[in-house]
Amino acid sequence: MAASTVIPINVGHIDDVQELRKTKPTTIPERFVRDVTERPTTLDSTTTTLSSPHTDIPIIDLSKLVNGNPDDFQSEILNLTTACQEWGFFQVVNHGIDLSLLESIEKVAKDFFMLPIEEKQKYPMAPGTIQGYGQAFIFSENQKLDWCNMFALGIEPDFIRRPELWPSKPADFNETLESYSREVRKLCQKLLKYIAVSVGLKEDVFEEMFGVAVQAVRMNYYPPCSRPDLVMGLSPHSDGSAITVLQQDKGSYVGLQILNDNTWVSVQPIPNALVINIGDSIEVLTNGKYKSVEHRAVIHKEKDRLSIVTFYAPSYEIEMGPIPELVDENNPCKYKRYNHGEYSKHYVTNKLRGKKNLDFAKI
Numbered sequence: 001m002a003a004s005t006v007i008p009i010n011v012g013h014i015d016d017v018q019e020l021r022k023t024k025p026t027t028i029p030e031r032f033v034r035d036v037t038e039r040p041t042t043l044d045s046t047t048t049t050l051s052s053p054h055t056d057i058p059i060i061d062l063s064k065l066v067n068g069n070p071d072d073f074q075s076e077i078l079n080l081t082t083a084c085q086e087w088g089f090f091q092v093v094n095h096g097i098d099l100s101l102l103e104s105i106e107k108v109a110k111d112f113f114m115l116p117i118e119e120k121q122k123y124p125m126a127p128g129t130i131q132g133y134g135q136a137f138i139f140s141e142n143q144k145l146d147w148c149n150m151f152a153l154g155i156e157p158d159f160i161r162r163p164e165l166w167p168s169k170p171a172d173f174n175e176t177l178e179s180y181s182r183e184v185r186k187l188c189q190k191l192l193k194y195i196a197v198s199v200g201l202k203e204d205v206f207e208e209m210f211g212v213a214v215q216a217v218r219m220n221y222y223p224p225c226s227r228p229d230l231v232m233g234l235s236p237h238s239d240g241s242a243i244t245v246l247q248q249d250k251g252s253y254v255g256l257q258i259l260n261d262n263t264w265v266s267v268q269p270i271p272n273a274l275v276i277n278i279g280d281s282i283e284v285l286t287n288g289k290y291k292s293v294e295h296r297a298v299i300h301k302e303k304d305r306l307s308i309v310t311f312y313a314p315s316y317e318i319e320m321g322p323i324p325e326l327v328d329e330n331n332p333c334k335y336k337r338y339n340h341g342e343y344s345k346h347y348v349t350n351k352l353r354g355k356k357n358l359d360f361a362k363i
């Protein structure tokens with residue numbers, strides 16, 4: 001997320017999805033109804049329950065990388081290479097973050113979303129910005145809305161923080177988010193080290209390059225919807241980050257889908273695991289060897305869902321472009337050199353639209 005810039009735009013009226021849900025509408029408001037081509041594709045027409053192939057995306061056991069014997073380390077690095085190259089997504093187990101902390105962040109996030117709307121609206125996401133409570137990436141009154149309420153905050157570096165948007169309720173929200181973010185930051189640093197090794201680079205390459213990495217969190221709350229076949233929880237997109245860490249609530253239904261081989265496949269949640277995905281910045285740095293992958297969230301007819309998503313990205317000052325070791329005559333340079341801050345700005349000032357934002361970086 002880039003530092004906020006206020007853009008004078010007319011986004012029209014954005015319904016709060018939780019409030020909308022309370023009114024039990026018999027028809028879904030037009031602004032949430034997707035064009036036929038954009039609806040969740042595979043549908044069990046008898047039950048209006050969404051069904052799509054479930055795939056077990058790769059699982060990485062971090063403990064084998066952090067303190068495994070050399071054989072385990074090597075085989076897990078190979079798994080990581082496959083996961084990043086063929087999927088761009090994996091679930092990490094034995095990630096070292098206390099389960100009690102995962103539970104605490106889930107609790108404060110849920111408690112926040114359950115507050116009265118008047119309380120949540122004390123922290124509004126202004127049109128065209130990406131921090132606070134509301135709906136991000138809406139830039140016009142004609143744009144379709146996602147079936148989702150979001151609460152997003154910049155964490156690091158300090159200058160991206162908007163302290164006025166940090167809520168006073170629930171009382172332990174801020175403290176919990178600080179502890180959680182510290183742990184997730186360490187996890188990202190570890191993962192990037194192993195991702196570097198897995199692509200044949202020295203382990204500190206990203207750490208050294210990134211400077212004070214940008215970290216932001218977005219909590220997505222998806223209420224149920226009587227017509228999940230018509231709406232989208234979160235529009236298809238790739239993340240602008242280097243990597244993203246996604247925590248789903250305990251007992252989450254299958255809501256995250258990723259585009260693999262042109263098919264939307266559902267990610268089956270594993271209790272206490274974290275979902276990791278490659279963002280656009282790693283795609284550029286690895287010269288496309290590891291690609292960011294388009295993903296989206298779909299909605300359930302009866303159940304709600306919460307995801308807590310951390311984006312970890314290079315500092316805005318750094319110059320981006322493929323790492324020279326990954327460019328040769330068999331792998332010609334596919335991306336230009338640009339300032340990462342420019343890309344972040346480009347990303348947050350456009351609607352979510354698959355991988356289109358990355359055209360910015362392509363030669």
Ligand SMILES: O=C(O)CCC(=O)C(=O)O
Binds near residue numbers: 220239257309
């Ligand atoms: O809720 C999910 O599963 C997806 C969230 C996501 O992709 C995002 O916030 O960028």
Ligand SMILES: [Fe+2]
Binds near residue numbers: 238
């Ligand atoms: Fe995402």
